[in-house]
Amino acid sequence: MLNLVLFGPPGAGKGTQSEKLINKYQLVHISTGDLFRAHIKDQTALGKKVSKLIANGELVPDKITIDMLEEEIDKNPDAKGFVFDGFPRTIPQAAELDQFLAGKGSQITGVIALDVDKEELVKRVALRQKETGRLDDQAEKSQKRIEEYFNKIVLVLPYYEAQNKLTKINGIGEIDGIFNELCAVIDQY
Known part of the structure; x- marks a missing residue:
């Protein structure tokens, strides 16, 4: 299984890039952001909690995120593998994911980090907000999310680096060029 x-x-x-990887390797995409947005759209009890947290630019608690993730994995028992997008965001989440997958006889195959500088990110998110109207892409909220990544979420990378599973790829350039670099890494697993 390719995870x-x-x-x-x-x-x-x-x-x-996840969309392109899913098509090429026939994987199931699990985006915590998409899961959150679906729960918010359906106005589930969980969605209402998540909506309030996201509206304030806060991270969703680990327990809620992990429960949603496990539910999504269990919905796809015949999957060839998964692409986890936006998860894990903390070392405890990474450890919990490892434990959950081990219980299913699986593991994380590799971790690929797309490196993009803050200036480029601000431009991209502003353009995406203009095109899609995503509420979490509004300037103040997106800036808070970008800072959250660089101040907290990147701290998970050494966890995977210690397992020799981390590869960093320059995320600036042509979409297809970046995709080819991703594939070159994945094809070595």
Whole structure:
């Protein structure tokens, strides 16, 4: 089973590249952001809690995120693998994911971090907000999310580096060029 974690700050291209990886490797995409947005749209009890947290630019608590993630994995028992996009965001989440996957006889195959500088991210997120109207892409909120990534979420990378599972790729350039670099890494697993 091919299980990938795609890392990067908001606007790094995780969603775009995930779509391409899913098609090529026939993987199931699990985006915590998409899961949150679906729960919010459906106005589930969980969605209402998540909506309030996201509206304030806060991270959703680990327990809620992990429960949603496990539910999504269990919905896909015949999957060839998964692309985790936006998860894990903390070392406890990474450890919990490892434990959960081990219980299923699986593991994280590799972690790929898309490196993009803050200036480029601000431009990309502003353009995405203009095109899609995503509320979490509004300037103040997106800036808070970008800072959250660089101040907290990147602290998860050494966890995977210690397991020799981390590869960093420059996330600036042509979409297809970045995708080819991703594939070159994945094809070595």
